[in-house]
Amino acid sequence: MSSLLRIVKYGFQNFWRNKALSFVAVTIMTFTLLTITMFVILNLLVIFNINKVKDRIDLTVYFKDDVTDQAIFDLQKNLANLPAVKEVTYVSKEDALKRWQQQFNDNDSLKGIVSQAYNPLPRSLEVSPQDPSQLPQIENIIHQDVYALMIADTSYTRNKDIVNRLLSLLQFIKRSGLAIGLFFILISFLVIFNTIRLTIFTKRDEIEVMKLVGAAKGFIRGPFVVEGVLYGLFGSIFSLLIIYFGVYFLSPYVSPYFGLETDLFSYLVKYIPVIVAFQFGVATIIGTICSQFAMWRHLRIWSR
């Protein structure tokens, strides 16, 4: 236990006494994490939007006026029992009228076309599928002989196009984000690896003395690993602060573009535990691997 504490102590000492080197390593680590995290946030936003639009894709079935309500309710029940169907909502003539009036609230001439007295709007069932790809299948069932006679028309909403566009955008963001993220991870690997190698180089006399007085390998290596972890730790703290305040100040300008009900900042706050865990994870892995690798290369002389 006391050895572990000493290893940690020496790690902090190395970090503090090589301030310039530590600064470079932490800066690179910060930028790496910033880039990766920004792409992750972008991805989350796009996925969030796609899911929202996906939910809005449904099939609306309009009924002829001479069909009885009971027949429509029967169909509603049958459709609701299908595994591909998530939800079936009945829209009565009154509901349809209300929606119309809401939709054209500021356009009196359109609003006035239909009224309680004259309501040509048909009754309808709005069918939401479990998955938008199952819509054609559901449509086929509806168009079967028994029901076909009842139906005036069916329609998809136009959201389908938007979803397809968003899906391809998501693919693009994922791929470019991954490439840029990997690029930055590679750079930070190289810089942190070389930083630790430099530290080891400046401390080679001390390492020699440690070996001579009988320090075990782990005791010599440990502080350098701690140092690498510290680079990661500080890098993630700084990048988190930058993201936090950056989003805080930019949120009012950016939020409308993402169609979020809440603003981007509170959205970020909701995901902070995930981001923190992710950053600490990535940073610690980079720091640990780099220092291990640097030590491994340097301490090979040991096996003589």
Place this chain on the structure above:
Amino acid sequence: MIIFENIVKTYGNLSALDGVNFSVDQGEFVSLVGPSGSGKSTLIKLLICEERPTKGKIFIAGFEVTSLSPDQIPFYRRHVGVVFQDYKLLPDKNVFENVSYAMEVSGRSRLEIRSQVPKILDLVGLFEKKDNYPVELSGGERQRVAIARSLVHQPKLIAADEPTGNLDPVNTWEIIQLLLKINQQGTTVLLATHNKEVVDSLQKRVITLNNGRIVRDQMRGKYVI
């Protein structure tokens, strides 16, 4: 205590040690002399397992040094104290820390360190300077710190490679007195040196090396090359 059996060490085509055989008993004080390049430093390096011999076996303090695995070397080194010509102190640590460092790396408790280090600093006469840094010390004092450090593991053997090489006659004499004092307490001392006066006045066993071979081994020897 020390047994060298047919030790051969070559660096490429260069032969540093060529069939060296000798043994040293517990509590002996042995001077190792010879001209530059005769193999003294190589012998010390083999002793502390910094190098491996090309042929032969070395036994020290119950260890077969030549067959130690890399993982065992640190533990072996805690049984052997080493002192060098250039002291090998850590410049950013003070006297106390330089000595306690050797105990820390082997996982001794803080309590042990606090009780042991002052005693050892007292033995080498540097307790008053425990808070000074190496740059503030004279050559002799630095070497005494190095000796103090080599003593913290209470080794059965101290190997000193030209410990007085950088020192004036007064400091040289102090260091030799200190090594004798340590030897009187039962520790075996192996002293590699160039200093004729020191060897002649010691009147102890002298092993003379030349071209990687032992050319003389006398119980009350003189510095003769």
